[in-house]
Amino acid sequence: MQARLSVIALSVAAVFALSACGPKEEPKPVAAAPDAKPEVVVKLGHVAPMTGPQAHLGKDNENGAVLAIEELNAKGMEIGGAKVKFELINEDDGADPKQGAIVAQKLVDAKVNGVIGHLNSGTTIPASKLYFDAGIPQVSGSATNPKYTQQGFKTAFRVMANDIQQGLALGEFAAKQGVKTVAIVDDRTAYGQGLADEFKKAAEAAGIKVVATEYTTDKATDFKAILTKIKSTKAELIFFGGMDAQGGPLAKQAKQLGVKALFLGGDGVCTPEFMKLGGEAAEGNYCSLPGSPLEKLANGPAFKEKFNKRFNAEIQLYAPYVYDAVWVVADAMKRADSVDPAKYLAELGKTKYDGVTAQIAFDEFGDLKGGAISMYKYTDGKLEYVETLGGGAVATAGSEVKEAVAEVKDAAKAVAGAATAVGKDAVSDVKDAAKAVAEAGKDAVKAGAEAVKNAADATKAAVDKK
């Protein structure tokens, strides 16, 4: 970064020198702009565990943020007539909710213009309250627990599909594999527990029987005791809600114990690290990641190349999402023409950004609109892309529910309009029905899209009849 900055400084100096010699020569606009305008430093906080069992993922996130910041500074953005220099303030929360709140307060005190992170849902949720109170926009690239955006905080955003969407996709996928019984293990973090709960709902809805529910922690290394219990239930599938540092050894120990079940997990285990730790035991099993595979996205392969070149490391997991999160914030500042959190926050909600991981736009809760979920199979030590459950009924359930609700509301209005002629009773009936349906729709964000869809159809049919 230093080197790049000095290159810019040099070129600025060079242009100066040139313009001094020949006053008629037009200086390049990009290089010449800074000398006339003041420079504004935009402080972006970034939080992830840099120590502890998830330190490798934290470093990956930081790399994603660093890459984005370097590019932003090299590009030389102008906001509100001033040249903007982005500065990243890295904090370590150790994946611990308590420490997460402490470093969040630290960032609030440092008056950062925005926050990227945190990595874990468990740290993001308590921290989001502090950022909300201080009016600081927060964009997480990896906190997938639904609660994060359901607290009514206008400052909370995420650029990744949430666990309701992911749990549904995983449940559907498990059913498709012909599995009849499942044992669920989670690590009791907000992420692991949330994902496992959503998976359980979806799996049960798809007719799969949950034969065992076991728990571990996000620091455990020995899973033989719970696996022994699971073995006795003869479950056909083990679902794990948690991260790779536990998931890998869990899969391996299951194999050592002679457990024959398939293994399925969410984004936390969809990493190269999982395969390294699980070894042979990982082979032939499945995991899911929000979004589509990088190779299939327009900007994906280029990002991967840039990343590998800059850090001499492979992408672990969330780096591309964090990279997008930084750009989304910068983009909102640009559109608002202000780095003031109070001013660019409104623009952040209206984001339409063509990112590395997705076309990023937020719904009214700050969730990613229409997040797709992709399934992967561990094959020969690599993640082999299986399918994307996006656009279909399952992956876009969240947005579909909302659409359905809107449809229902429109339909209800139409019916109400038409029904005035028919009679007052009919009107109130239809209104009640519509209200119930709308409420059901809200609940169904949790319970699943099916009910609302049916309700919507029913209402539509009712409208048609009238």
Place this chain on the structure above:
Amino acid sequence: MDIFLQQIVNGLVQGSIYALVALGYTMVYGIMGLINFAHGEVVMIGTLVTITVAGTLIKAGMPVAVAGLAGMMAAVLVCMALGWALERVAYRPLRNAPRLTPLITAIGMSIVLQNLAMMVWGRNYLTFPSFLPNMDFELAGAHFTAIQVIIVLVSAATMGALLLLVYRTKLGMAMRATAQNPAVASLMGVNINRVIAAAFVIGSALGAVAGVMVGAYYEIAHYQMGFMLGLKAFTAAVLGGIGNLAGAMLGGILLGIIEALGAGYIGDLTGGFLGSHYQDIFAFVVLIVVLMFKPSGLFGEKSGDRA
């Protein structure tokens, strides 16, 4: 029933590792009344050194078993040197300081070693090379692998060798004498500095062996793996009566079995109120109960023959 047996096997293997690590704590405590909290980190460094050495040798085309043994030897040597250096740098200058001072130094050393390991080996998880083919056995419904058998055997052999050393050699006699009364022992011609250094070196060697076992068992390693393991082993040492060698061994094995049974049955026992992630609570409750009725641990004596 076969679940019960399987949990006992799981616990026995885990417990053997705890026992080996617990010996390192108990030896140092027995001789100088110091809790060496950096011991868990010594174990961690043992694992990481084995990975580096064995990994390099395997890449150079050496047979896996030979490379594994060479890695283990290297780990033992490095950890012995580390144990000696720890004592020399961190504890000897504080020999006559108040008891709290070396305890805080120990915690400090633990953090220093963790961060050093992070700088050398990085933040990522490392995989331990598999030394053994994945052989499984079934016995009376319990399922176990070759590595589990080896862990129990190696632990037993190492502990036996240690007992021989302490009770049948001159160095052992010097150790027991120092444990009883350092001042009198030195008057009788025992070189206290050498004996204490020896306790650290031997304890660290045991730690290195334990480190290799942990690595070979779980096949993963991380710069922070020593912390929790050290804490559990320390608990085992206290459970058995800190300062007492046999106590550390039995305490370790007991703790392993309690944990396995706890994780296996706590959910059923409490009607699902407490899940299997409460296994640590189970172990600590047992510890508290033991300490309530026998404050010096299961085998601890109030004073005297401690080493």
